[in-house]
Amino acid sequence: MLASNSTSHDEPHQKQAKIDNLLLRIQSYSSNTTAMPEACKALVVQCESACATARQVPPSDADQSLFTVLERILVFVTKMSTSFYTKCRTADYLERKMKTLRSDLSKAVDTQKPLVPHVLQQPEPQGDAVDVHSMYSIEVDKMKEELMDRQNELKKAQKPEGKAQLIFNTGVTCIGKAALDEWETLQTVEVDEASMKPVRFGHLGMATVGGAVVLIKRIGEIQGTTKTDTVKRCKALAHWLRRCKGMMKIDYIQRPDLVIYGPIRAETLDVYLAQQPGLSLEAKWMLAFKVASTTSYIHECKIIHRNIRAESVFMVMEASGKIEPKLAGFEACRKEDLGFRSVGQTDEFDLWDAPEKPTHGSSFATDVYAFGVLMYEIAMRQPPVWINHPNVSHEMKYKQNASHWVGEAYSFSPTPKYITLMQQCLSATHTDRPAMSTIFDTLAEGYE
Known part of the structure; x- marks a missing residue:
């Protein structure tokens, strides 16, 4: 890291060496980034322009601000070159971080002063006089316009189509x-x-x-x-x-x-299941898989849903005519780090609540438990009736036998793989439940 003392007494070549060293390292690490490559490239271009401007002015106290920002950018691109860091951060976080760094870099460049005394010592050109201040200002303004154009292009590339x-x-x-x-x-x-x-x-x-x-x-x-x-x-x-x-x-x-x-024409998954008595094993497995995919993404964003159940899944007809499950019911969710707290404890039912939830609150593990109940809802086309810790196999077997004398046939006999995964999700001990990413991977393997 840089020393805390001022750079005002540094020789010009020492200042240039520091700039070149920082820029070289930023360029090196940024070339290894896989996340947001275009945005990283634009950031490096801005660093190159800033360093080019800084080389034209004598050492001053303002240099420390520029060096500090360049060091922060170096740390950022170094982290961006590691897949672990990019997986642990949302795209929104990375965009905000990059925007802040680019803004701070622009401010640091603005504090640099033109090299007027040194230029004026040069032999005066023949013919018309040259306004050094104007020449420098025009060059800086041109550079700022180019940077602004790049930023606007970047924003357009990242902005989703249509309305928010x-x-x-x-x-x-x-x-x-x-x-x-x-x-x-x-x-x-x-x-x-x-x-x-x-x-x-x-x-x-x-x-x-x-x-x-x-x-x-x-x-x-x-x-x-x-x-x-x-x-x-x-x-x-x-x-x-x-x-x-x-x-x-x-x-x-x-x-x-x-x-x-706008108005939505869609029914919830519980209604859909009740209307589909002949739904195939493959179709039910795919329903669980798609909801697991979405829930896994939510957890990657460090968000706890807190309301996973069939009532929170809408069966939406796509433009192609295909019906796809869409997870909704986000009124109760919150960030995992408690950055956004929910409005009270709004859960109304106990069937989907993990045993530890009343005393320890919500967590990723309680979402996994609720997903286990959802797996049961998909398998049996109705909520369970268990009290306290569920006995999945016993209740399924009971309902299968009862269906013969109530006149309803169950076309779905869950595979051992499905039941095992469901029971793992419904474990009474939260540490024994798999992560949503593991559930997603298991369901992605297929039902056979």
């Missing part, structure tokens, strides 16, 4: 009726109160916004700062998870305390 997207079950997410009343002063929202039906975490109904029919969801009556925290969590989740294809994503219009969605 937010993830939730359906309709308009309204944080309390008071918030809805406040927003009505900004834009007309006609709510069909007769259509409001109680659903998990609130009420769902129809509304008309700007002449368009939408669904509206109210999440309780939340007062004080809690409402603000909830809105922040909604926006943050949209930002963190916007790249996952397995999420419910709908274009939205953002207003204070409200998020507007």
Whole structure:
């Protein structure tokens, strides 16, 4: 690392040596990065321009600021060259980090002074006089314009097509009726109160916004700062998870305390399963696999869902006509590091709750337990009836036998591999449960 003393007394060649050394190391490590290669390349180009500018000015106290930023960039690109670091960080985090470094580098370059005295000592050119200050300013302005163009190109490349997207079950997410009343002063929202039906975490109904029919969801009556925290969590989740294809994503219009969605024509997985008595083993295995894929991605983003169950999975028809499961129900989720806390303990059912949840709260392991219950729901097309720790094999066998005299046939006999994985997820000891990434890998191997 650099010494803390000022560089104002350094000789020009010493300053240039430091700049060249830092730039060379930045270039070397950045060439090994696999994540965000174009963004890293743009960052290196900006470093090269900054160093070129710094070489043109004499040593000064301002150099320390530039050296400090270059060292931070060196540390960043060094970490970016390791796959472990990039896997442990979300793309959003890396983008914010890079944006901060580029901004700080621009500020450090602005503090550099033009080499006016040295240039003026040169023999005066014949003919028209040369305005050294103007020449330097034009060059710097040109460089800044080029950097700005590169930044704009980078932003365009990273910006998703279409409107911004937010993830939730359906309709308009309204944080309390008071918030809805406040927003009505900004834009007309006609709510069909007769259509409001109680659903998990609130009420769902129809509304008309700007002449368009939408669904509206109210999440309780939340007062004080809690409402603000909830809105922040909604926006943050949209930002963190916007790249996952397995999420419910709908274009939205953002207003204070409200998020507007278009209407969704989709039924939840529990309803879908009840209507599909002849669903094949392969189809059920694929349902579990796709939900596991999405949940595994959520955990990679350091987010605990806290509401994994068939009711939180929507069966959405794609443009191709194929029905795909989309995980929703994010009202209760929070960041794993508690950066965004949930609004109270909102779980209403015990079947999906891990044994340790009442005393130790939510974790990735409690999500895994809930996924085990979801595997049961997919296998048997209905929730379990067990109390306390489940006996999966016994209950499945009981329901299979009971189906003969209740007149319902179970077409799905879970494979030993499926049952084993389910029982591992439903382990009473949280340390014995597999990680979602392991579950995903196991299901990816196929049911045979």
